[in-house]
Amino acid sequence: xxxxxxxxxxxxxxxxxxxxxxxxxxxxxxxxxxxxxxxxxxxxxxxxxxxxxxxxxxxxxxxxxxxxxxxxxxxxxxxxxxxxxxxxxxxxxxxxxxxxxxxxxxxxxxxxxxxxxxxxxxxxxxxxxxxxxx
Amino acid sequence: xxxxxxxxxxxxxxxxxxxxxxxxxxxxxxxxxxxxxxxxxxxxxxxxxxxxxxxxxxxxxxxxxxxxxxxxxxxxxxxxxxxxxxxxxxxxxxxxxxxxxxxxxxxxxxxxxxxxxxxxxxxxxxxxxxxxxxxx
Numbered sequence: 001x002x003x004x005x006x007x008x009x010x011x012x013x014x015x016x017x018x019x020x021x022x023x024x025x026x027x028x029x030x031x032x033x034x035x036x037x038x039x040x041x042x043x044x045x046x047x048x049x050x051x052x053x054x055x056x057x058x059x060x061x062x063x064x065x066x067x068x069x070x071x072x073x074x075x076x077x078x079x080x081x082x083x084x085x086x087x088x089x090x091x092x093x094x095x096x097x098x099x100x101x102x103x104x105x106x107x108x109x110x111x112x113x114x115x116x117x118x119x120x121x122x123x124x125x126x127x128x129x130x131x132x133x134x
Numbered sequence: 135x136x137x138x139x140x141x142x143x144x145x146x147x148x149x150x151x152x153x154x155x156x157x158x159x160x161x162x163x164x165x166x167x168x169x170x171x172x173x174x175x176x177x178x179x180x181x182x183x184x185x186x187x188x189x190x191x192x193x194x195x196x197x198x199x200x201x202x203x204x205x206x207x208x209x210x211x212x213x214x215x216x217x218x219x220x221x222x223x224x225x226x227x228x229x230x231x232x233x234x235x236x237x238x239x240x241x242x243x244x245x246x247x248x249x250x251x252x253x254x255x256x257x258x259x260x261x262x263x264x265x266x267x268x269x270x
Contacts, residue, residue, distance in 0.1 A: 036161045043193065061193065061224035065232060068195040 025087035025095065026052060033071050033103070034080045042071045042083045046099065049085045053097045063097065070101040078103025142167065145175050151252050152176065152214075153245075155187035156198075165201040172205065176214045183252035184209055187245050189220030199234045206239045216240065219248035 026049075031042050046067040050060040067083065074081035081103030088096045145154040152175055156168070176184065186205075191198065206216040219242040229236065242248035246256075 036163065040159055040161060047192070058224040058227055061222075061228045062231065064193050065195050065228045065234075068193055068197075069232070072195065072197060 028086040030082050030084040033074045039071050043068050049097055053095050067099055074103035078105035151183040152181045153185045158190045158192050169205050173208050176212045181214050184214050184216045185248045186218050187220050188218055194225050196234050199236050202239050217242050217248040219245045
């Protein structure tokens, strides 16, 4: 059983292993979302990415869940698409994970406004993208 | 995944309770097949209760949540009470934060408490042949 602190909001980034800071970030990777199996592949890839960046268990679950929703949305409603994982780095050295979910649907009017830092729930559904900095 | 069909999770019967679980890799087909098999078993065996262990589920998104809600409702219509046991704490937090609803789905901390809620009691019994005569 993990200590109680493991499941608090404040744990984001706090328990990041030191080694994650020093390694080179992986190259961005793009995954297709065309089939049911692709959704599983995307979930696995996103899970691995959150571990790579050093997210705690709660943040891993948050991100994978959000990614699963978005990928399924692209698959079901957006006529398929792609999920791209990127590893942005802030000047201060903080590492992050950026998920870009694209589909073949009608599109997003203002993509820049949609890509804002921080975990957004309502926004995530509406815009089809979610950015996380850990 | 390699695209091979996944083996179904066994559904065990303990008295009038069916005990089963969900794998982490729950896709649409698996979910539908699971719901169908479970409802068939409820009907065929006259089950009054169903315990579903979800401790292997690392993610519950709205699709999985909907599956659980529909399953619970169908089972209720067939006269069986469903208890979902063993949700991981991060999953619970994420469900609440993302506003994913599990309306009408009864939960228990673990399978043991779920079975207790379904009327099962653990009766203390001597373990036959177990550690008899061993000294400390």
